[in-house]
Amino acid sequence: MPPVAGDEPQDSPPTRRRAFSIGFGVLAVPVIGVAAYQSIRAAAGGTNVRANLTLVAPAAAGGGWDAFQREMQQTMRSNSLVGNVQVVNIPGAGGTIALGSVGQLNEPNTLMVGGTGQIAAQIQFSTESVITDVTPIARVVEEYAVVTVPAESPHQDLESLLEAWRSDPPAMPWTGGGSFDQLVMTDLALAAGIAPQETTYISSDGGGEAIQALLNGTAQATAGGFADMLPQIEAGRLRGLGVVAPERLDGVDIPTLTELGYDVTLTNWRALFAPPVVTAEEIGELEVLITEAVAAPEWKDAVKRYYWKEVPLVGEELTQYVADETERIAGLFAEING
Amino acid sequence: MEQLDLLMQGFAGALTPMNILWVIVGCLLGTAVGVLPGLGSSMAVALLLPMTFALDPTAAFILFAGVYFGGLFGDSTMAILLNTPGQASAIASTFEGHRMANDGRAPQALATAAIGAFIGGMVASVLVVFLSPTLVALSSSFGPPEFFALALFAFVATSSVVSDNVLKGLAALVLGIGITLVGTDGVSGLTRFTLGSPQLFDGISLVTVTVGVLALGEVLYVVSRVKREREDLETRVAGRPFLSRKEFAEAAPAWGRGTLIGLPFGVIPAGGAEVPTFLAYEAERRLDRRRRVPKFGKGAIRGLAAPEAAGNATTGMAMGALLALGLPVSATAAIMLAAFKQYGLQPGPLLFDRSPELVWALLASFFLAMVVLLIINLPFAQLWAKLLLIPKPQLYAGITLFCGLGIYATSGAAFDLVLLLVIGVLGFVMRRYDYPVAPLMIGMVLGPLAESSLRDALLSSVGDPRVLFSSPITLVIYALLAVVIALSVRNSVRKRTRRDL
Numbered sequence: 001m002p003p004v005a006g007d008e009p010q011d012s013p014p015t016r017r018r019a020f021s022i023g024f025g026v027l028a029v030p031v032i033g034v035a036a037y038q039s040i041r042a043a044a045g046g047t048n049v050r051a052n053l054t055l056v057a058p059a060a061a062g063g064g065w066d067a068f069q070r071e072m073q074q075t076m077r078s079n080s081l082v083g084n085v086q087v088v089n090i091p092g093a094g095g096t097i098a099l100g101s102v103g104q105l106n107e108p109n110t111l112m113v114g115g116t117g118q119i120a121a122q123i124q125f126s127t128e129s130v131i132t133d134v135t136p137i138a139r140v141v142e143e144y145a146v147v148t149v150p151a152e153s154p155h156q157d158l159e160s161l162l163e164a165w166r167s168d169p170p171a172m173p174w175t176g177g178g179s180f181d182q183l184v185m186t187d188l189a190l191a192a193g194i195a196p197q198e199t200t201y202i203s204s205d206g207g208g209e210a211i212q213a214l215l216n217g218t219a220q221a222t223a224g225g226f227a228d229m230l231p232q233i234e235a236g237r238l239r240g241l242g243v244v245a246p247e248r249l250d251g252v253d254i255p256t257l258t259e260l261g262y263d264v265t266l267t268n269w270r271a272l273f274a275p276p277v278v279t280a281e282e283i284g285e286l287e288v289l290i291t292e293a294v295a296a297p298e299w300k301d302a303v304k305r306y307y308w309k310e311v312p313l314v315g316e317e318l319t320q321y322v323a324d325e326t327e328r329i330a331g332l333f334a335e336i337n338g
Numbered sequence: 339m340e341q342l343d344l345l346m347q348g349f350a351g352a353l354t355p356m357n358i359l360w361v362i363v364g365c366l367l368g369t370a371v372g373v374l375p376g377l378g379s380s381m382a383v384a385l386l387l388p389m390t391f392a393l394d395p396t397a398a399f400i401l402f403a404g405v406y407f408g409g410l411f412g413d414s415t416m417a418i419l420l421n422t423p424g425q426a427s428a429i430a431s432t433f434e435g436h437r438m439a440n441d442g443r444a445p446q447a448l449a450t451a452a453i454g455a456f457i458g459g460m461v462a463s464v465l466v467v468f469l470s471p472t473l474v475a476l477s478s479s480f481g482p483p484e485f486f487a488l489a490l491f492a493f494v495a496t497s498s499v500v501s502d503n504v505l506k507g508l509a510a511l512v513l514g515i516g517i518t519l520v521g522t523d524g525v526s527g528l529t530r531f532t533l534g535s536p537q538l539f540d541g542i543s544l545v546t547v548t549v550g551v552l553a554l555g556e557v558l559y560v561v562s563r564v565k566r567e568r569e570d571l572e573t574r575v576a577g578r579p580f581l582s583r584k585e586f587a588e589a590a591p592a593w594g595r596g597t598l599i600g601l602p603f604g605v606i607p608a609g610g611a612e613v614p615t616f617l618a619y620e621a622e623r624r625l626d627r628r629r630r631v632p633k634f635g636k637g638a639i640r641g642l643a644a645p646e647a648a649g650n651a652t653t654g655m656a657m658g659a660l661l662a663l664g665l666p667v668s669a670t671a672a673i674m675l676a677a678f679k680q681y682g683l684q685p686g687p688l689l690f691d692r693s694p695e696l697v698w699a700l701l702a703s704f705f706l707a708m709v710v711l712l713i714i715n716l717p718f719a720q721l722w723a724k725l726l727l728i729p730k731p732q733l734y735a736g737i738t739l740f741c742g743l744g745i746y747a748t749s750g751a752a753f754d755l756v757l758l759l760v761i762g763v764l765g766f767v768m769r770r771y772d773y774p775v776a777p778l779m780i781g782m783v784l785g786p787l788a789e790s791s792l793r794d795a796l797l798s799s800v801g802d803p804r805v806l807f808s809s810p811i812t813l814v815i816y817a818l819l820a821v822v823i824a825l826s827v828r829n830s831v832r833k834r835t836r837r838d839l
Contacts, residue, residue: 088750089750090750090751091540092536092537092539092540092751093522093536093537093539093540094539096536096539097536097537097539097751100536124527125522125529125536125539127536128536129536170800171800173797173798173800179527200797200798200800202525202794202797202798203524203525203527205524212478213481213794215478216478216479216480216481217481217798218481218482218794218795218798219798
């Protein structure tokens with residue numbers, strides 16, 4: 001099959017037409033490049049949050065924070081809540097790089113999603129940028145972990161799992177897709193009377209790898225994110241023993257840890273934060289904007305799809321909540337490190 | 339032949355004029371992003387995700403398939419022409435492919451790559467169609483001990499890349515492994531060699547190093563010699579537009595072998611397509627040395643054909659694994675998973691039962707994407723090759739710009755640009771003093787795999803080293819390893835090893 005351009009002589013100098021066609025081919029490249037660049041280049045003009053808003057995901061594309069912001073963007077777009085809304089990924093150091101960047105912005109029209117993971121990272125790495133560098137605007141949703149074992153595990157219920165764990169803690173490797181999962185495991189160990197330093201935790205890169213570690217026998221249990229685990233539980237490859245949530249989830253026949261007598265209530269919450277320069281008036285505007293967004297059907301749909309639970313909280317109470325959580329997570333890390 | 343029926347129904351769903359348009363748009367877009375150094379298919383898919391909100395599921399996934407595979411085709415185009423691979427999986431294609439381009443065989447090299455990628459992807463798609471359910475069982479038998487054995491095997495199997503000058507090769511390898519040590523240790527959570535800089539907590543990404551060492555290093559090297567070497571534009575694009583029958587016959591077995599090497603790796607639920615491309619390259623190189631007239635080092639067509647086929651075979655299979663397992667094991671897969679969820683679908687064992695029409699339409703669109711990519715890439719091979727007609731100053735300035743753009747676009751951090759520059763200088767120094775860069779890249783790919791899998795395996799067994807030999811798969815890999823070592827010992831004893839280049 002001769003290619004289209006094959007009839008042209010090979011060694012002739014480039015004609016105008018040829019040069020043009022090269023130019024055309026080369027043009028396709030910068031177009032994409034510029035598009036990418038533009039999406040990175042944060043909102044440059046207009047402080048009015050309704051005109052121009054940048055949603056910062058403090059992680060690379062493809063994670064939970066990224067998903068949250070892209071759903072938020074979609075909701076705001078389809079309801080015309082904001083003139084121009086874009087998502088910018090600022091990955092790195094467990095989300096604390098983004099903390100640093102957003103903490104230094106001089107414009108109020110940026111909302112970064114954040115939560116447990118960033119607090120965990122700031123404590124773990126003792127980073128300079130901390131969650132108090134940014135202004136909490138509204139807590140939006142939280143996700144729950146579920147204590148899960150492989151389907152062929154001998155442990156049919158939580159009590160049996162904890163019994164085995166207690167009798168020889170290092171011999172029962174746990175896994176998890178992120179620091180939150182490890183914190184839940186630590187909290188459970190404490191509640192079950194197991195010294196956290198004695199536990200074995202194999203860190204996986206994301207929920208997918210954690211599931212894989214359970215299936216191939218590397219780990220025996222996990223406290224993984226509900227949205228990752230549920231499909232595998234439904235497919236019969238994993239078994240859920242207890243949900244780490246304040247109350248039972250709709251349509252899910254797995255008891256909560258509180259029900260089972262273990263006071264583990266750590267949840268993976270997601271809140272939106274603004275740069276510290278926001279004025280009280282702008283905070284009010286952002287709160288209204290978020291309230292409108294989360295009331296939209298698109299957002300309700302996303303909440304359902306990701307198995308989130310809506311937990312609105314704003315103002316003084318939210319600031320206090322973030323402070324309490326920071327203290328609580330610091331306490332758990334102190335336990336992990338003995 | 340139930341699958342065949344279902345696949346035909348899939349084609350029926352995918353072959354509407356509108357969907358064909360989407361696949362073409364996806365392929366063009368993917369190719370365009372792929373040719374940018376540092377911008378891989380995951381970025382392209384992420385940028386496209388919002389578009390899917392406006393499309394029906396079938397059209398959206400067809401678009402994704404086009405972008406996904408288009409990115410792979412685009413990566414190798416730049417790897418071959420300008421020695422600037424966009425992603426790590428195109429590194430192995432630069433070794434012989436760029437030499438072919440320098441020899442004035444750029445169009446043939448591009449055609450070889452396109453056909454190789456087509457064959458690998460096609461075979462993988464066929465296997466995915468028939469084997470998806472079986473993949474589930476296979477993938478869960480691969481744990482840390484198996485990965486460690488695999489990493490060891492790959493280290494030894496690719497050892498000949500360091501053998502031209504053992505000392506310099508090993509230095510480069512150690513440097514590569516050393517770079518991967520920077521960052522937070524996944525097992526203990528402690529930071530290593532970060533100098534307290536938060537920007538380094540996540541380590542130095544393979545993409546930055548790939549673009550820095552291979553692309554920017556190349557630019558600096560060319561610049562340093564621009565006065566010394568007279569450029570001869572005409573010979574750089576001489577040669578026929580397409581493969582001759584002889585070239586085709588020569589590349590054919592390599593395409594086949596590359597595909598065979600790549601396929602199993604797609605089933606393994608973690609790790610990218612880098613390892614199989616290196617292994618395929620290495621296998622061809624070893625075979626080449628036994629020939630009467632070794633061609634490696636002078637632009638061997640087989641050295642390009644095999645890794646291209648392997649890379650795409652792995653990627654195609656990996657997509658099947660995503661569907662069958664529902665595991666987001668790469669960034670691209672994670673975003674596609676999000677897109678599935680957007681439509682209320684959950685990839686995984688149940689997907690084939692719950693929404694078969696979509697799965698089969700997606701699989702059918704893999705085939706479509708492959709065909710479309712082959713059609714747009716073969717004629718474009720001529721066009722792309724003409725990039726080389728751009729005078730060097732402008733061409734290399736353009737590459738430098740795109741290197742920076744690609745790296746900046748993924749993270750949006752100026753720090754990464756500084757890092758890119760430092761690594762580019764390192765790449766230049768290595769070239770200037772004849773240190774091979776391949777071992778550095780291999781060290782970066784395999785080092786972390788070996789380290790984390792060894793530590794995870796030992797953690798899981800509470801320190802009992804027997805876990806490393808506990809499964810049949812590990813034993814098979816170690817047996818293969820023993821054979822490879824025995825063969826190379828025999829070869830060196832007989833002094834039959836002939837140096838290429």
